[in-house]
Amino acid sequence: MNKKEFIKALSKALHDYEDKDEILSYYEELIDEAVLNEMSEETFIFKLGSPTQIRETLLNDGSFKKRLKEKENFQVKRLFSTTAKLFSGIIVGFVAIVMGIVGFSFVIGGLSNSVAIMLRFIVNFPTKIEVFFFIISQLILGIGLLLLGIGILWYTVANTKIIFMKLTGKIDSSMDKRRQA
Amino acid sequence: MNPQLKKGFLETLVLAAIKEEPSYGYKIIQDVSEVLEMSESTLYPILKRLETQGFVTTYVEAHQSRLRKYYKITAKGLKEIEKAKDDFNEIESIYRYIMR
Numbered sequence A: 001m002n003k004k005e006f007i008k009a010l011s012k013a014l015h016d017y018e019d020k021d022e023i024l025s026y027y028e029e030l031i032d033e034a035v036l037n038e039m040s041e042e043t044f045i046f047k048l049g050s051p052t053q054i055r056e057t058l059l060n061d062g063s064f065k066k067r068l069k070e071k072e073n074f075q076v077k078r079l080f081s082t083t084a085k086l087f088s089g090i091i092v093g094f095v096a097i098v099m100g101i102v103g104f105s106f107v108i109g110g111l112s113n114s115v116a117i118m119l120r121f122i123v124n125f126p127t128k129i130e131v132f133f134f135i136i137s138q139l140i141l142g143i144g145l146l147l148l149g150i151g152i153l154w155y156t157v158a159n160t161k162i163i164f165m166k167l168t169g170k171i172d173s174s175m176d177k178r179r180q181a
Numbered sequence B: 001m002n003p004q005l006k007k008g009f010l011e012t013l014v015l016a017a018i019k020e021e022p023s024y025g026y027k028i029i030q031d032v033s034e035v036l037e038m039s040e041s042t043l044y045p046i047l048k049r050l051e052t053q054g055f056v057t058t059y060v061e062a063h064q065s066r067l068r069k070y071y072k073i074t075a076k077g078l079k080e081i082e083k084a085k086d087d088f089n090e091i092e093s094i095y096r097y098i099m100r
Helices: A003-013 A020-036 A041-048 A051-060 A062-067 A074-123 A128-180 B003-017 B025-035 B040-052 B075-098
Strands: B056-063 B066-073
Touching: A003 A020, A003 A041, A003 A051, A020 A041, A020 B025, A020 B040, A020 B066, A041 B040, A051 B040, A074 A128, B003 B025, B003 B040, B003 B075, B025 B040, B025 B066, B040 B056, B040 B066
Parallel strands: none
Antiparallel strands: B056 B066
C-alpha cells in the first residue's frame, strides 16, 4: 500500500471519528518523516498496521470511546438493515431453490429423452423428426445443466454472504458493547 | 512489560521526551522506543490526552516544504514529570518487596 492508498483506507476506517482529519494528518506526517529518514514508504506503512487495527487501537483507548460521532438514527438504521438483510436472504434462497428444482427436472427430462432417442437410433436409421426431437432434448438438457449450475452458484454466494453478514453483525454488536462500556 | 503498567509509564515517557525541547511525532516514537517500545497508533491518543490535560501545547512549523506538528511541554507538564519522580521511591520499594 502506498501513502495515498493508506490515507484513503484510513479515512474510510475512521469515517465516524470526530477528529478524523487530525489523525489523518498525524499519520501522513509520520509517513513523510519515515521517508525522509530513508525508510521505504511501503515498509513503514506495513509497520503501522492496517487501518482496521489502527481503529481498534484508538477504540481501546479510554478517552477515544467518546470521540465517536453520535448517530441518533443508529438504532433505526440497524433495524432497517436487519429487515432488509432478512428479506434479501429469503428471496435469494427462494430463487436458488426454484432454479435448482427447474434445472434438476430439465436435466432429468432432457437426459432420459436423449437416451431414449439414442437407443431408438441403434435399432434403425432416425427420421428427420426424431433427429429434431433429439436436438430439442439435448437443448433442454443443456438449459437444465445451466440452471442447476447457476442455482448452485447462487446458493453458494448467498450462503457466503450470510456468513459474512453474521460476522459483520458480530463485530457490530461487539462494538456497540464497547461503546456502551 | 505488563500492558497496564506500560500504559501508565508511556505518558510520562512522552513528557520526558519533550522536556528539553519541543519534538514531533516521529522523533518522539523513536526516542521513547529506546526505553520502552511504543507503536505509532499508541502515541496519538497519548498526545491527545496530554494536550487536553494541558501538559503539552502544539504548533506547526514548516520543515523541508512539509508541515511538522511540534509538541511543547507546559509548566503543568513539567510539574507532572516531577510528580512522577516522587513516585520513584514508592515504585522502588514496591519492586524491592516483589523481588525479595
